[in-house]
Amino acid sequence: MVDAVFSTVYTAKLEGRIESVQRRKREIQRLHHALKLNRSKLVIALQKDGYSAADALLEIHTTLWKLREVFHFLDFGKSLAAEQMIEQGRDNLHRSQPLGTVLVLNGNRLVVAQALVQAAYTIATGNTSVIVLPSADKWRATIIELQHLYERSKVDAEILQLVVPNSEADYKKSITALLECPFDAVVISDEQALDLTKQSDSHYASQERRLIHAISTAWPCIVTRNADIKQAARDISVAKFIVLSGQSLVSPSVVFVDEFILPEFRAALETAVGEASLAGHQLMSKSPTSFKKDKASSDAVQAFKALGGSITEVQGGDILVGKADWRYLDDYFPLKSFVNGGSQSPRARLLIVPVTSVEAAMSLGAQLIPPQGPSGWYYFCNMPESRYLTNISTEPTYVNGIPLSNHFLPLPFFPIEQVLNQYLKPSPIFNVRQDVSVNSSLFTFPSDLLITTLEAAIEGDTLKPPVQKSGFQVGFFEQGARMGLAHFLAVLLGTTGLGIWWIRSLWTANA
Structure with missing residues (x-):
């Protein structure tokens, strides 16, 4: 079966891609339209698999928004022009998408969003892809409905193949077999898939294969004394403790707070989590914290408390508050796995670090960030501070709010980078707007009002017909x-x- 799946997309690659921007956009329109038409069945399926009605509608709403972003803001013409130049032997060093076959390993987070957004990027950039969905024993109803949605959208099956494992064992077996196939790139968005990729015999066999990771590690957030404390607490609690965002690839694990506002911020954070619970939102697991089951975590927690740290249990997780002492960060590294929770953790954990200044926060954050760096700093501050912070930071920044759209959806890691050799330097071809975000005030609505609001937003979400433009944006015959x-x-x-x-x-x- 695996050989047949790869042969289908590889043959489609050799035979050629969709050579018209209008046709590519029409395919994305079909996905968007099919999702809107089948939203009721998807909501029922997601509820069977453990979602609340509000969370199911929210994932569908943000998926539609992401498809609209792909449709309107990606430079289809520039991508198609680069592809045609490469086919003619005039290699364009500024292209930034892998041309060929791509293996996408989706995880157990946001199944609908990952499957449809990755499919949209496949179509937009002229790739042929195999998307591996999570095992059906965990998401049986949702995956069945997703398969029906793909069939109704009539997306070209030769450029996009779905693999649906029947069980966890079948999931591992399918990934191991697919990794043996000569894919040009592999997109990994799950810790388990990353482990399987590293264990594969083919991991180091192909030097040209591009591994694209979409897994979060540390995402620093800074709250200054001039921030809107209640809004900051609300956004951070939503991004960390509500199930839909807690399952996300991205959520803040460390928050640096000005020590002057620490008591007020801590109280606001606990209140925000409680309000979310009263509003009917599904929080992360309420099971007791099992410190004793993991000796390393237990030792790290004891060391953390010995240095003056405290741990507060809230609905759906734990809030760890350190003291304004840089020395205790030396003990944070064994605590990191406990805070991040790992892929199997039933609880969300947030570490709050008091600081005396934003410069101190950035210095401390640099010690906690992995070598490849974060996707961005999240700042809650006033405008003079935001201008200062964005000038001294070399990373992308989000001021006065967490871009919740990035928490609810897989980041556009696929495919925005070229499969490069060591002598070439990639440059971005797609400038996806990062300043549009889901309004976090939605989460303060009562559950019934939230559902009504989301249904109205989904009903009004439309894509305009594609506009035909000149040059490389049309196919050869056109x-x-x-x-x-x-x-x-x-x-x-x-x-x-x-x-x-x-x-x-x-x-x-x-x-």
Whole structure:
């Protein structure tokens, strides 16, 4: 089965891609339209698999928003032009998408969003892809409905193949077998898939294969004394403790707070988590914290408390508060796995670090960030501070709010980077707007009002018909038809002009 799946997409790669921007956009429109039409069945399926109605509608709403972002803000024409130049042997060093076959290993988070957004990026960038969904024993109803949605959307099956494992053992077996196939790139969005990839015999066999990780580690957040404390607490609690965001690839694990506002912020955070619970939102697991089951975590917690740290249990997780002492960060590293929770943790854990200044926060944050760096710093501050912070930080920054759209959806890691050799440097071709985010005030609504609001937003979410543009944004035959029509009109206009001039000349001569 695996060989047949790979052969299908590999043959489609050799036979050629969709050569028209209009056709590519139409395929994404079909996905968008199919998701809207089938949202009721998807909501029921997600509820069977453990979602609340509000969370199911929220995931569908943000998925529609992401599809609209792909449709409107990706430079389809520039991508297609680069692909055609490469096919003609004129290699474009500034292209930034892998041309070929891509293996996408989706995890157990946001199944609907990952499957549809990755499919949209596949279509937009002319790749042929195999998307491995999580095992059906965990998401049986949702995956069945997703398969029906793909069928109804009539997306070209030759450029996009779905693999649906029946069990956890089948999931591991399918990934191991697919990794043996010569994919040009592998997109990994789950810790288990990452482990399987590292264990695979083919991991180091192909030096040209690009591994694209979409797994979060540390995402620092800074709250200054001039921030809107209640809004900051609300956004952080939503991004960390509500199930939909807690399952996300990205959520803040460390928050640096000005020690002057620490008591007020801590109280606001606990209140925000409680309000979310009263509003009917599904929080992370309420099971007791099992410190004793993991000796390493237990020792780290004891060391943390010995240095003056405290742990407060809230609905759905734990809040760890350190003291304004840099030395205790040396003991944070064994605590990191406990805070991040790991892929199997039933609880969300948030570490709060008091600091004396934003410079101190950035210095401390640099010690906690992995070598590849974070996706961005999250700042809650006033405008003068935001201008200062964005000037001294080399990473992408989000000021006065966490971009919740990035928490609810997989980041656009696929496919925005070229499969490069060591001598080439990639440059981005797609500038996805990062300043649009889901309004976090939605989460303060009562559950019934939230559902009504989301249903209205989904109903009003539409994509405009694609606009045909000139140049490489149309296919070969469309360009030929345009050129032929242009030549015909030019000849017709020239002949008509000569005829008028000749008739006037005869008229003048006879006169």
